[in-house]
Amino acid sequence: MVENRLNEMHKIFSKDGEVDILVGIPSFNNAQTIEYVIKQAANGLEENFPKMRGIIVVSDGNSTDKTREIAESVSLPKNVDRIVTTYTGIPGKGSAIKLILQIAEKLNCKALAFLDADLRSVTSEWIRLLIQPIFEGVQFVAPRYSRYKYDGTITNQIAYPFTLTLFGYKIRQPIGGDFGLSKELIQLLLKTPLWNTESVPRFGIDITITFTALANNMNVGEAYLGVKVHDVKDPAAHLGPMFKQVVGALFYNAYLYENIWKNIVHVFEPKIFKGKIEETRPQPFNVNIKAMEETFVNGFNEKREMLKSVLPEQIFELLGNCVKELRIKVEDWAKISFNFLRYFKYCSQNLREDVLDAYRICWLGRVATYVKESLDMSDEEAEEKVNNEALTFMKLKPYLLSIWG
Ligand SMILES: Nc1nc2c(ncn2[C@@H]2O[C@H](COP(=O)(O)OP(=O)(O)O)[C@@H](O)[C@H]2O)c(=O)[nH]1
Ligand SMILES: [Mg+2]
Incomplete structure (x- = not known):
């Protein structure tokens, strides 16, 4: 056809x-x-x-x-x-x-x-x-x-x-x-x-x-x-x-x-x-920090049992602390992310949707942290922060390899 x-x-x-x-x-x-x-x-x-x-x-x-x-x-x-x-x-x-x-x-x-x-x-x-x-x-x-x-x-x-x-x-x-x-x-x-x-x-x-x-x-x-x-x-x-x-x-x-x-x-x-591109500033807009944090905390509590069964014990505890402090530091975010990647590989098809949704809830917690940390930053400063954070992920690659098996 x-x-x-x-x-x-x-x-x-x-x-x-x-x-x-x-x-x-x-x-x-x-x-x-x-x-x-x-x-x-x-x-x-x-x-x-x-x-x-x-x-x-x-x-x-x-x-x-x-x-x-x-x-x-x-x-x-x-x-x-x-x-x-x-x-x-x-x-x-x-x-x-x-x-x-x-x-x-x-x-x-x-x-x-x-x-x-x-x-x-x-x-x-x-x-x-x-x-x-x-x-x-x-x-x-x-x-x-x-x-x-x-x-x-x-x-x-x-x-x-x-x-x-x-x-x-x-x-x-x-x-x-x-x-x-x-x-x-x-x-x-x-x-x-x-x-x-x-x-x-x-x-x-x-x-x-x-x-x-x-x-x-x-x-x-x-x-x-x-x-x-x-x-x-x-x-x-x-x-x-x-x-x-x-x-x-x-x-x-x-x-x-x-x-x-x-x-x-x-x-x-x-x-x-690079070419002839006019330099204009991107338009600012608001994001709802409170809504993200609420989804993070409530979602964690709703999915607590599932998260406990899919994440290694220390990572589950680490995430629990992030919920208490309403903050996910970039190193913790990298470790949490790597564990989701690893778990998803072995999980059955019918659990995948739910596991991705749990990761989404954590991501909202991480975005809320990033937004709060960059409130007073210019776009350029925030850009440098994102680049440094990505390099932090890369530095933790040995950790990813160690849990990958
Ligand atoms: N044909 C088709 N195009 C889609 C569909 N969903 C999104 N797109 C197109 O994919 C592009 C990106 O989608 P958009 O919603 O803007 O996503 P974002 O910019 O990545 O957040 C746009 O051109 C959409 O029109 C779809 O279901 N079918
Ligand atoms: Mg678009």
């Missing part, structure tokens, strides 16, 4: 020769922003790669607003084609991305950039910064943004420190979503066995892209894209399912590549690509 559709697309879009660059946009109810994102993508292809053939693919999750109609109607430059399509299978960002990867492979594209459909700060320069390095031999380009100190709470407390600990790579936004990919990475991703998990077809796709590139020792770079303005989410109110999908996928990737990361001890700095 998918194969038929892909063959059809191949017939239409390959008739005048090869498509060089594909810009893929997963969308779901983005009627407010999709036109702007497509226009910036099209301008980026026209301005920066005028001699190449580009195609914009919108892979939509059956939006109930006018996302697809708007996407079909945006006018495009001569060197840019378009496909607006819906994917089949598990509803989620990962399924949308998989269809884009399949189209890119079928059309034999040389480079692929992903852009989120809810972006308000994307410019045509983003396309140059995500794609040009691929033509220069980089195989994976991750984004780097200026973000408000309380934005990116899953990234700062989990995805970034784990990426650094496991692979030694300072990829600051491993789940940023706006990526540049080479042909080799597209092929590897299509082959990952993790499509069968419950999380990778959903929000677990971004960490899967990053870990697949790092585990396969690809040449990686970062593109500095300035401020990321998109639809913001409050950690206590909106990030429940997303947390479980991102972290579940991170854990699955960690098991898949354990024999690779076990041997990595050095820190690598990716090459950073």
Whole structure:
């Protein structure tokens, strides 16, 4: 069925020769922003790669607003084609991305950039910064943004420190979503066995892209894209399912590549690509410290028996003390996190959801601590704090290896 559709697309879009660059946009109810994102993508292809053939693919999750109609109607430059399509299978960002990867492979594209459909700060320069390095031999380009100190709470407390600990790579936004990919990475991703998990077809796709590139020792770079303005989410109110999908996928990737990361001890700095990006300050917003702390304390009490059975005794006690003090220091957070990673590997499928939810509750306790510790910090100072904390995780890698067995 998918194969038929892909063959059809191949017939239409390959008739005048090869498509060089594909810009893929997963969308779901983005009627407010999709036109702007497509226009910036099209301008980026026209301005920066005028001699190449580009195609914009919108892979939509059956939006109930006018996302697809708007996407079909945006006018495009001569060197840019378009496909607006819906994917089949598990509803989620990962399924949308998989269809884009399949189209890119079928059309034999040389480079692929992903852009989120809810972006308000994307410019045509983003396309140059995500794609040009691929033509220069980089195989994976991750984004780097200026973000408000309380934005990116899953990234700062989990995805970034784990990426650094496991692979030694300072990829600051491993789940940023706006990526540049080479042909080799597209092929590897299509082959990952993790499509069968419950999380990778959903929000677990971004960490899967990053870990697949790092585990396969690809040449990686970062593109500095300035401020990321998109639809913001409050950690206590909106990030429940997303947390479980991102972290579940991170854990699955960690098991898949354990024999690779076990041997990595050095820190690598990716090459950073910079361009004409306007410097503006990220918009501050409030997070609800009290709501996070309440969920942490109440959640710990509700899940006490389960936590006691899944965590080693000292770690359970350590967590109990954190609840009493309403504070999770970064060293403790690293140890708690490593124990969840280790436990999840052996736990039965029907317990996984509950274990991830318990880790989510701890994470809210950790985010509350981080927010309180950084109240008086500038974004730059908070950035330095996040970097130092990730290095603390990395220094505790021997502890992770000791409990891994
Ligand atoms: N096709 C499709 N796209 C999705 C789905 N969920 C999210 N997306 C898209 O994935 C991108 C990132 O989602 P978003 O909710 O902004 O997540 P965040 O920015 O990572 O917090 C956006 O372009 C969404 O439209 C889905 O179920 N199907
Ligand atoms: Mg978003």
